Amino acid sequence: GHCKDLNTTIFSRNQKIDLDPSRLYQVHYLFAAKGEELSSRWGHAMLRLVFCAPERMQVDEKCLNDVSHHYVISFRADIDDFELDNIKGLTGKYPSQMFVLNLDEVVKEYTQIELRDLKSLPLRLNEKEKEQFINKVLETYWSYRGRYYFLSNNCADETFSLLAGILGDKYQFAMQKFAFQDATLVMPGELYSFYLETGLAEPPSSNIAEQVSKGHLFESAQKKVKLAYSVISSDRSASTLKKYLNESQASERKVNFELMVSDSPQNQTKLASAYYVLESYFLIRKQSQMRKNLAQKIYEKDPEILNLYAEAKIQFSDTIENEILNLEYDGYGVPLARDQERFTRQNQKSNFSEDEFLSQIESVLPGDMAEVNAIRENLKLFIKKTIKTKQHNP
Template sequence: MLSGALLLAGLPVHASPQQATPPQSSGPPPGDPSAGLRLRLDTQGLAPAQVDASQRLLDDALARLPPQFMNQLDRAVPVRWSDALPHASYGRAERTDLLLNRRLLPALTDGSAATLRSDRPHRSQRRELLATVLHELTHFLDREQRLSDDPRLLDLAGWQVKVHRRSRLADNRFVDRSPDPYELTDPEEFVAVNMEYFLLDPAYACRRPALHRWFSAYFDWSPPQDDCAAGYPFLDTSDDPDAKVVGILDPERVYQVDYLLAEGNDQLMSRWGHGMLRLVVCAPGRPRGPDCRLDLQHHLVLSFRAFVDDVQLSSWRGLTGSYPSRLFVLPLSQVVEEYTKDQLRGLRSVPLRLERDEVAGLLERAAKLHWSYDGRYYFLTNNCAVETFKLLHDGVPRLVAERLDSITPTGLMRQLREQGIADTAVLDDRREALRLGYRFDSLRERFQAMYDVARGELALPPASVEGWLDASPDARRPWLRDAGLRASAALLLLEQAAYRREVLLAREDLKRRYLDRTTDDPRFADADEQLQQVLEQSGFLSRPAELLDGQAGYGLPQHGELQWLAAEGARRRVGLQRLGEQLTAEVRELLDPAARARLDGAQANVTLLGDRLRALHEAGDGLRLP
């Protein structure tokens, strides 16, 4: 069998339709005993009971195959029990013959294979043998029909296109929630493994709906399926302690999808902005329509990043791929605050022209990424723009033919506009764009206005608010003691922003030094156990599938797993809150002395201004600020 990983390195990529076109039957007419697939058991050396058990297994496999499969694989396939296979192997498709491992024949013959547990995905030996026959027959079919070369199947499987679409990535990074890691070996094994589950697991249509549709369309046939859980589950990683750990995204409540661009700043890793997708989710009970754009508290953001609380990346690790790249589902309000208040970066939200079925397909693909994808962040080749492009490419097949191949967030927005996919006209009227939520301005202008109030009263040296915030808290403090009522109120807003920034910088510094072990500070040893607990317990926030480790199931979580997620997630969240409280004092002592001094100084400034403002307010008669 050829290695798909080797083939994919230079595999050309072609546009593909949304659904595979079922092939025409190539087999002889029905009723012909020589028509279609036949399995011929080699009975040499087999006792009658062994022949009978083997034939029942083969008949069971044939009964589960689609008619198109039988017609396309129009030949006899010899089946032999072999002593030459490795001990762990159940079977193998040779050039012409299907081999089964003879060590498994006794249990199949006496019936114990039906209850004998297996450590393989299908649990019992009998079930695993049945899956093996279907798996190996699929290899025979794939060699003739090349299902594994279909571009749309490769999109769905996870061999993603490179940004310029000349070839595909050699690695499949959809490693979580896999029914069998063997499927990630190459596209041929992916097709064979998924054919097992398509034919044997009624839950396959719920757990891997897009692949189920592909197989159903290809064979113009589908097996029985379970009732699926409603909507698409996602892990709520917001900072709201009262929010449910697991949310359900209902495609019927999503009015539009926007391309959400965080404007760039002077930081190397942020110079070209950050690209995300915004889901305009309607409030419960509201009919889907334009008014849903006003339901900001229900809107969600699909954002590729390394960790839930990271919006900046260190330059070196971002270049070398040391960071993971995972898809988070975040409240719009949290994203707006991160960028406009903490980083002083504006946001532009541009609607994408998508049909209803395309919106549903995009959300389904996002759910698969959320639960299964573990990519690697590379600044030049696999950044947020590239990840967002791949999500659009794989989730909306119509866009495969469009020229969307930018490696920068701003470049992707430009191409979406040029291809008529993004409606940037909503940004033309700035005031109307702000009112309707197409634009979220940075608080930089408001902060500058506050600073101008204080500077006018106190003659502060820096000309800009950035210059003021860049100064050390100790250097700012003497001016705070002389501020009047209006200046104190303005400076309090700025000092609160400065404190938030110091918290983010200190947290990033601590995490980097602890994870990289670049410090020999003995104080880390004292807090090591608790810090390690925090890292272990919070891992699910960046990798939702971790909550389901040890649970049966694959793909999109279904009914029983959703109950487990809710209970286990709530337990983890309570544990994290408790550990966080225990670590607060200790972690502060672990900070770099300069970082700790700035953090303490910023906190002292906030306290000073709060006390001063209260005292001045008691003696004053009102307050008006811009």
């Protein structure tokens, strides 16, 4: 039969990922604090897979440092109309989809773009449970398609169900202990409390710095952004932080920085440092917005971008559709090795070079690219002003 041909490889955009259970150190419950939008008002529930780097000989706590090899399981609404409709989200009009993402991109998305904390809670799973968990992830990844609701059958419910399948009686006992009435109405914050209070997870240190150093907490950039904003709050374009972050333009910030320095030359280093922090945030956020704008053009099949359509479907698959849904394979459930090889070949056929791709984006989104380039010029200016002042004040 084909059973020996089965393996643990999955695909995320152009990336081939091997979910080898023998390299898995821990599974964490990853909780994103609540955001401002209705869809994120209850936080977001995910699972973090702490894999060890291939060169590491031993699977132990040192693997917590191998963050480039950590992946995140995230159930999200597969939004195909680009404007998140709260009514659709509340009535289950969006299909639910399981994404496998790099930890670093998830940390960037929540802590730097959305300014939300991420808490990473180690779950107490034995070796057998970890192996069963990986098998469940593979099975779900290749076969799952559900309906996504903000209030039920959401990220927390999907995450809860994924683990319930492997923990069995242990989970049932924990549910009785926690007095869960209806597992389909669980919210991300409630799930965090559930894992902690039932002993299914290791409690975090009471020391915030220790949580950060162990990778159990990824702090939002909000404090840093607020502090930088307080330094430049006399900036003529800054009425409130929220308005400033949403409406400020790179050209305005450059002019206002130069005006403030001319008014208070002795504060140049402090001002340049604050503007640098804010400008770094603007760059990350603008690039994220540009990605969404490009995805929308692809979705609408804008005539300018039809020649980029196939490439962008892979590059931006999380906002368009799950590529796996279009993959036909011979087996059932988890694809066989030969099916995965075919999928890899399909991906390789459509690769652009990064430079070519960026030049194409520039032609399709000239306004966005101009703003990104202006932000980069500002960053050069602010760091130059910081260094120059420090040299004059040894």
